[in-house]
């Protein structure tokens with residue numbers, strides 16, 4: 001009675017009733033697959049997937065546990081960025097609509113010097129008068 005190989009799905013004639021693979025290589029391959037072996041540069045080795053999966057599960061749990069902290073850190077970063085953006089935005093608006101209100105520009109200093117000179121002139125005139 002013919003059977004389908006459990007690994008390659010091809011029909012084969014099992015010599016025994018309990019044979020489920022058509023050939024020893026299918027049996028081996030199926031065994032590798034079952035045990036999460038992977039083909040790595042010419043040889044099979046035990047896959048670390050199961051270990052990685054376990055680690056991922058563990059880290060997922062720890063992420064879940066520390067999610068509150070992560071969210072807090074994110075919200076702090078977000079609000080900091082938001083403030084920064086708001087600051088630069090208002091700076092930009094000031095620069096466009098009222099450039100002289102921004103402190104410490106060259107124009108401001110020149111205007112201040114002009115004012116001081118005018119004040120000096122007025123004081124001089126006052127002393128003369």
Ligand SMILES: [Zn+2]
Nearest residue numbers: 005008022026
């Ligand atoms: Zn097979």
